[in-house]
Amino acid sequence: MQTKVAANAQAMKRWLGKAETALGNHSDRLNAINIFPVADGDTGTNLYLTVRAAARALHNNGPGQINTGQTNTGQVSTGQAEAGPTDVGAVLASAGQAAMEQARGNSGTLFSVFLCAAAEPLVGHTRLTSTLLAAALNRAQIRAWSALSDPVPGTMLSVMEAAARAAAAVDSGQNGDDSNHALGLALDAAVEGALAAVIRTEGQLEALQAAHVVDAGGVGMLLILDCLRSAVLGQELQSELLDGLHGYDVQDPHIHNDMPDDDGVEVMCTISLSPLNAATLRQRLDEIGESVIMSQVGAGSDTDGNYRWRVHVHVPDPDPAVRLIRSLGDPSHITVSELALPRDPEADPVNSNGYER
Structure with missing residues (x-):
């Protein structure tokens, strides 16, 4: 292990910057093996655009401009953070909220949930330790599992969980050691656990087993975790990490191209709701749709x-879902995207239904 370890807020910014670059470089291969839950070939693009939103929020804010959450009116507040820009949790909370507001698809939404939750145990701390890493990863994987109405093993959820368990196992054997060495061991274990979980995904989902590929979202999460390890430990990304993953060779085709198109659309929005209305919306969306994800943005309520x-x-x-959402509140950033078409970030921002893409 190199000695130049930086487990501070600046390292978190480097993490997301590295993740943006890595996902940009790998988005095509992630798209190529994306067949679950929908064979629409956009997981790589969705993860890249969501992580890009998180990374750019931190880059654009700059020193002293950490977004700390909501005002008492429920609006996002950007200004001088009480804990300052050295607060690791405040930095990640700012990035997580930006990612959540601009999340794309299942994978991007789940990553946003992961990032927001991971920030919570880190608030008030200026340095990441093995114990804090284990707590952050555990909080994040639990929140991601609970955000989905019908969570499925063999996806990026399983990769998050495996990384958290591996980091926790290492930390428990360190007897409270808060050294950089202990943190390095926990980061190494998290990535190793994530890799093992990615390999297992092929046997956990029938669609992946039939196509002889691993889960695209899981691979994306593995890349993100290796970027965290790289940013903190001052080491290069592990270029061999993805070697041998089924379906990930560059010569492999986009396997979803020969699969039947998936009917239907993906609807996303942000909305302010009471706890009762939120529970009602989740229940009714479960009745009319699939892949329901609902996650709270920020911690505070409005007046x-x-x-x-x-x-x-x-x-x-989309119309019944949009009517249902509007009946319970005033949504913003409603997007509707056809599941049969990979989303092009440069495409016309309004689709044939008249909704924003």
Whole structure:
């Protein structure tokens, strides 16, 4: 292990910058093996655009401009953070909120949930330790599993969980050691655990086993975790990490091209809801759609007791879902994207239904 370890807020910014670059470089291969839950070939693109939103939020804010959450009106507040820009949790919370507001697809939404939750145990700390890493990864994987109405093993959820368990196992054997060495061991274990989980995904999902590929979202999460390890330890990314993963060779085709198109659309939005209305919305979306993800954006409520939520669902037709959402609140950033078409970030921002893509 190199001795130049930087486990501070600047390292978190480098982490997300590295992840943006890595996902940009790997997005095509991630798209190529993306067949679950929908064979639409956009997981790489969705993860890249979501991580890019997180990374650029930190880059654009700059020193002393850490976004700390919501005002008492429920609006996002950007200004001088009480803990200052050296607060690791405040930096990641700012990035997580930006990612959540601009999340793309299942994978991007789940990463946003992961990032927001990981920030919580780190608030008030200026340096990452093995114990804090284990706590952050555990909080993040639990929140990601709970965000989905019908979570499925063999996806990026399993990779998050494996990384958290591996880091926790190492930390438990360190007897409270807060040294950089202990942190390095925990980071190494998290990546190794994530890699093992990625390999297992092929046997956990029938669709992946039939196509002889690993899960695209899982591979993306593995890349993100290796970027964290690299940013903190001052080491290069492990170029051999993805060697041998089924379906990931550059000569492999985009396997979803020969699969039937998936009918329906993906609807996403941000909306302020009371806890009761949020529970109602989740229940009714579960009745009319699939891949329902609902996660709270920020920790505070507005003066009416409403909380901001990021909503994601796959439905046959957008209109009933949009009507349902509007009946419970005033949504913002409603996007509707056809599941049969990979999303092009440079495409026309309004689709044939008249909704924003």
